[in-house]
Amino acid sequence: MNTYFPPFTYMFFLLFGTLVTASSSSLFGMWMGLEINLMSFIPMIINSEYNKKSSEAAIMYFLVQAIASSLVIFSTMLFFLYSSQILQSSPNLVITLALCTKLGMAPFHLWFPEVLSGLSWVNTLILLTWQKISPLIVMSMFFQEKILLMVALTSAIVGAISGINQMSMRKILAFSSIAHMGWIMSMMAIYSNFWIDYFLVYCITSYILCLSFWMFNINYFSQLTLTQDLFKKIIIFINLLSLGGVPPLLGFFPKWMAMMALYQNFPTLVILIFSSLVTLFFYTRLCFSTFTLYFQNNLWMLKMETKKSFYFLSFLTFFSLVGIFPIAIMSM
Template sequence: MFFSFNSNKMFFLFILFFSTLISISSNSWFGCWIGLEINLLSFIPLINNSNNLLSSEASLKYFLVQSIASINLLFCIILKLIFMKNFEMNNFLSIMINSSLLMKMGSAPFHFWFPNIVEGLSWFNNLILMTWQKISPIILLSYFMNKNFLIIIVILNSIIGAVGGFNQISLRKLMAFSSINNLGWMISSMMISENLWMFYFFFYSFLISIMCLLFYYLNMFFINQLFFCNINFMIKLFLLINFLSIGGLPPFIGFFPKWIIINFLLQNNFYFLTFILIMMSLILLFFYIRILYSSFMFNYLKLKWMKILFKNKMMYFINFFSFISISGMILSTFFFM
């Protein structure tokens, strides 16, 4: 199974989900901080695996980084309570609060922990880290935004997310840098409205979950495994479709939310920001296509003993999701008629 359903793991998984709800529905900054702390303490047992040294190391790194971000956030909240009786904006304080929340979600320039930790996790934990763990920090970020600071952060995210993916042989690190790039889009959508962010986040989570599911079932962690394995041609096609969809290539559904964000950004006169986001998406697509090109072309390396067998039900499931990815342009034209 994608996730082993033992009672301990289920318990921590429920706490993980509820802690996010505590954080985003709290009416005080202390409540938000408590939600984030519970979230951190419930995610560590999910990561930790005594049989795997990498995951133990990842859980320790994750704990240290998140603790530093939490301390920073708590310090800023206390400063705010002591020095500011009314809710006026203070540039230094808003940048400090924004920075600690950005550090929590693994955004550039506080992203250094993110690829290292992703490398030690299973695909299921990666899926949680790249999707669910970003919800509460981004929503808390929307409460106390410093727009000028966040514009710089969005530009940094998109550039580092695109350039960091070069020379990566690990699929997990590649997905991590892709996630950093998508975070740039998410923060820019949050600057416009929360609904737009929810819309983008839904599509992003959908696509990331398909990718993680595929890699999990193929048991793949490195790019060269795509070349060596005697994978069914249809599975390679699904990989192609979903990779290009995450990159945001027009016929696929991943382009649809990006298209809407570009429209809103242009309406709000963020011309330079839009230019950077689009250019960096092109770089992202370049190294996706480089991987896919190699995996399609290196068919002569088929080894008989590395054949991967898919269960029929699983195949139909991924088939259906990939069909949704392809039908993206048909769906999106209804919205823009």
């Protein structure tokens, strides 16, 4: 069994579920797409033979997503019953909280880092990027503004603070995702379409990072100190700083757009910028420690990579370095 890439059948239904959600004209059809997406991802989690945490991660993921899906179908019933009455805001409240749970946003985020720590890097990338598309599409149509903004600010703060003491690369990416969801939902709450651009750039940066960790076989921070190759460290931390939004890297471009969209809501913007600075703190701390420390004892088995993979990652890292160009073009 291939432990890295899932079978074609699961990938087909994963893509099919997202397409059903995106193309559906009813809330029931969107819910059905969410369920197809859920049931196709669980076998992909268990597909890993050498990861002892995969079964636990699959069970936890199924329970949380099933509860959230039941709330989505319950809100569908509420829409049908109270669409023309005074309780018409109640379905929006229920579906907002359910979709926030599916996305792993705070304070419904406790399952997200634990599930992510039990996945392979391919499944980690899918959960960080593709699995968020369907809930985001539904959320953009049905949400309650005040509740969504409160959850977004909570996610930005919790994601930034919780990632400070993490040594697992998967958990660092998990809490970074929670913080980025805070930015995305803040723009969605003010009806700004910039959240789509933000999410696309986030997916690109997450793809490069997960691919780098997989090719270099890096799972924990301490493994970064074992390699003497300076260029590998540069590739990883350019993309980490890009994910954190350091100018002039690519990751700063969507945050700059978010600041332009949220300038009228000054308190929200201040909280988001503060959380982003906290995130950059532990990214730069990782960077400083890795470039200044090196352990001679080989405590970890390192994966031998080819020059082709190194050149490919160098090519992808170039996209993180050209972030200044779209900013300059939009400023003209």
